[in-house]
Amino acid sequence: MNETPGIDTALTSRDRLALRKWGAEFVGAGQVRFRLWAPGVDEVQLRLHDNLAPMSRTDNGWHELWADGVSAGDIYQFILPDGRAIPDPASRQQTQDVHGPSLIVDPTTFVWQNAGWCGRPWHEAVIYELHIGTFTSEGTFESAIGKLKDLAQIGITAIEIMPLAAFHGSRGWGYDGVLLYAPHPDYGSPDDLRRLIDFAHGLGMMVILDVVYNHLGTLGNYLPIYAPQFFVEDGTSWGPSLNFELPPVRDFVIQNAAYWLEEFRFDGLRLDAADHLATPGDGKSLLDEFAQRIHDAFADRLVHLVIEDSRNVTGPLEPSDGREPLYRAVWNHDFHHITHVIATDEAVGHFKDFDEDRWDKLRRALAGGFVYQGQPRLSQEGKPSGQPSGHLSPTSFINFLQNHDQIGNRLEGDRLRGLAIGKLVDALMAILLLSPQIPLFFMGDEFGSTQPFRFFCDHPAEMWASERDSRLHEAKNFQTVGDDEEAPDPNCLEAFLVSKLDRSQAARQGGQRHRMFIADLLDKRRLRVLPVIEHANNIAGKSLDAVDGVLAIDWISQGHRLELRCNLTTELLSCPPVQGNVFYRYPKALSVDIATKDCRLPEYAVIFAVAELQPQ
Structure with a gap:
């Protein structure tokens, strides 16, 4: 062994980044x-x-x-x-x-079969969120490969994988990772992960990784022993927070992001709770520095950076200093919350802010992004929340009806389809997939799964009681919890096993029918919606006057107007007419002359149309 370097040798691949610091x-x-x-x-x-x-x-x-x-x-x-x-x-x-x-791993020895993959433009993204451990019965990278072809066939263009960084125990969601560069061993080897990504690219699918930089887990985290400066005194409820004022800590995180993008060829990253990275340290927000350094390092590639940010701010999504926006899109929790309230009538916890003026809130989300764009917010003691977002491209928002958080933080891991009327959920799904925002599924949505997805972990026995209390407390943000109600034990093996995707439902008649329903919607999106949003920076959304329960939204782009008309109630309601050519009706048997001024829509009816506009 040599304590000091000898003659500097060239790296084995010209695509490698400069020597890493960690x-x-x-x-x-x-x-x-x-x-x-x-x-x-x-x-x-x-x-x-x-x-x-x-x-x-x-x-x-x-x-x-x-x-x-x-x-x-x-x-x-x-x-x-x-x-x-x-x-x-x-x-x-x-x-x-x-x-x-x-x-020791040599990342240069893997032979890529789809080395010429160049990625896909963002407006084509249809995202499918999955958890490797429960996506298949085996719960491995290798077994997941065999399921991707079916997703590509129905029109999924991107998979988003929940965090992979190694964590304590054999099972968990991954948000308590402690070794951020090591794929969790139970899922397979680094080369197994590369094969998964390589196969997805061969199918024309992007692969996005959910990364967690706002905290580290506690179990198996040895950094406080030899680098206590790595963390700040006040951590999060999830684990210790990183001290981003120190360059070695910033480098650790940015190097990690570059590692996933370079050595595994991920197409993008989703930053969990990114608002925790926005606090200025040495005068420059890590959130800004992170994106700038990543884009500079991968200037010759399409790299999509996505954030989860509870502040409803637009800065990360806007161009500045002559550069493209630092971040491609934000998870739009507002859209989820308002659709959940309308579908279930649950107005507790996070949903309290969305109970009043429900229809106007949904119209605002569809036409202009956030629901809260500076309006007073009940959960913030009536203080204004968010910033105006209607000037942003619709593709700056990732909308969803459910995701891992919204399902798994309920005590029993209930999916929306088990909580609401099926026809209403179908109508909302049609709106999700044909609106110009970027849609996101959770695994199983493609065949209408009603199976629970629970929170699960594998921690020492001395933590079990406190973790059950923690789950009960968290659930109150997502559902009504009775005074005597108890939380299921997240450390029980059953919590993990019951969450493994039951594919027998997909093979049944109802599952096959729903798969065709989704495939038809995504085909319509590809043929009719993508041409409208291809130049998404020039799209303006407008909500037309309508009675409660009816949505009438127009999105106008260069040469097109995309029109949505729907009735999300059980009543027969009047609706503003459309001027374009109808390309989608739900249900299929819907027979309504939507072009007339006295048009009336029956229950749970959805219509999408496109009008060609003459140049001004």
Whole structure:
């Protein structure tokens, strides 16, 4: 082993980024540079090939060592002064779990079958959110590959995978990851993940990864021992928050994002709770710096960055300084909340803000993005919430009727189809898929699954009681909870097994019929809606006057007007006429002259039309 580098050698691939600051990095044939930021200890040793070697310490807390004769698959650990062996926090692969040794990985040896994949433009995105552990009975990357062709055939153009960073235990949602560079071992190897992404690209599907940078998990998180500065004193309820004022911490996160995009060729990232990254540290928001550095590093690729941001702000989605917007789109929880209230009449927790003026709120979401665009908000003591968003492109918003949070944070993991009238849910699905915003499914939606998706984890017994209390508290944000009601145990194996997607429902007549319903909608979206939103920056949404229960929305773009008319009640209601050519009716047997001024729509009727506009 060498404590200092010798002659600098060229990287084995011209596509590799500059040497990373964290972790084990091949810098030449058989030569690996190991780096660990451990400002809390004076000495760190590297255990490699059953040998111990001291690492060189710099003044800013870095410990470094260059080693020769290293091969992919070699096992290594860092040894602290007290003798404790810890994994590399930037480990690409673990031997078993987050507590054990790390493995050397050479990311350049994988042979891509679809190396020429260039991605897809954002307006074509139809997103399917999935959890690897429950998407198939096996719960692995390899088994997921066999299910992708069916998704592509019905018109799904992107899959969004819930977090993959290694976490404690064998099962979990992934939002308590502690080794952010290592795919969770129970799902398979890094090359198994590459094969999944490569296969998806061969089908014309983008792959987006959900990443969590606002906190780390607690179990298996050894950073506080040797780098307590890595975290701030006040953490989140999910785990300790990162101290983004320190450059090594910022580099750790940005390097991680580049790692997933480069070494696995993900097409994009979804940043969980991104509003926690927006707090200025050294004068520049990490949220801004993150996107700028990623776009600069991948200037020759289509990379789609998506945020979850509870602030309802537009800054990340707007162009600035002559550059394109830093972020492609935001998860629009407002759209979910208002459609949920209309479908279920539940107005508790998060839904309280959406109970009054329901129809105007839904119109605002469809025509202009956020529901709260500066209006007073009950949950914020009547203070204004959000910013005007009607000037943004509709494709800046990802709309959904449900996702992992909205289902899994209910005590029994109830899906919307089990809570509301089927015809109403179908009507809302048609609106979701044919409106110009980017639609997102949750796995199983394609065949109308009513199966629960529960919150589950695999934590030590001493945490079980507190975690049940935590689940009960969280559920109150999503449903009515009785005084004597108890939360199911999330650590019970059954919570995980019952959440595995039951594909027998897809094979039944009802499941097949629903699959055809979804495929028809996505075909209509491809043929009729995509031409309207191809130049999405020039689309303006307008809500026409209508009675409660009726939606009449026009979206006007260059040369087209997309028109929605629907009745989401059980009554026969009058509706403004359309001027374009009708291309979709729900139900199919709907027979209404929608072009007349005295048009009346029956219950749960949905109509979409497109008008060709003459140049002004």
